[in-house]
Amino acid sequence: HVNYSIPDPVLNRLYSHYQSEYATVIEFKNNLYLRMMQNFICNRWLLTYLFGASPESTHSAFSKIDHPVRSIRNSDLGFVNLTTKKLSYASVEAHIADLTQQIKLGQLATIADYPAPIRMRGSETPDTLKSIGARYLEIRALDNTPFTSNGISRHALYFMKFFMID
Secondary structure (H helix, E strand, O other), X not given: OEEEOOOHHHHHHHHOOOOOOOOOHHHHHHHHHHHHHHHHHHHHHHHHHHHOOOOOOOOOOOOOOOOOOOOOOOOOOOHHHOOXXXXXXXXXXXXXXXXXXXXXOOOOOOHHHOOOOEEEEOOOOHXXXXXXXXXXXXXXXXXXXXXXXXXXXXXXXXXXXXXXXX
């Protein structure tokens, strides 16, 4: 996983331009991170295309795949597609309400259990996510790059930095 956050001084500076729209910097930050999540989900195909790195496997390992795939993680067999649970990304309130509902129904134990390609992190419960805000975004849709010792190239990190602020 790759974690992404905007430094607090930058957030505070940005918030100073949007104080009329948001009551608190936490509300602003959560909404900004939600917009970044929306952009990520809409354009995730590009990341899969550029950085998908699934090795070839024996036919028996993934018998349901009858054609080459760039990323098993982001295919029909990937962990991000196993869930039938869906979260709303329409607003922070709707997103938190869906998390709360799924926890109450026992579909999730914590907000960290939701297998999304990107998610807000830094809070353990939906209530604290709303009250203290997300500290960072956790990007989970990237494959490990087999050609680097740490799993992701410097160029991919540079690209991600610009991709996230688009």
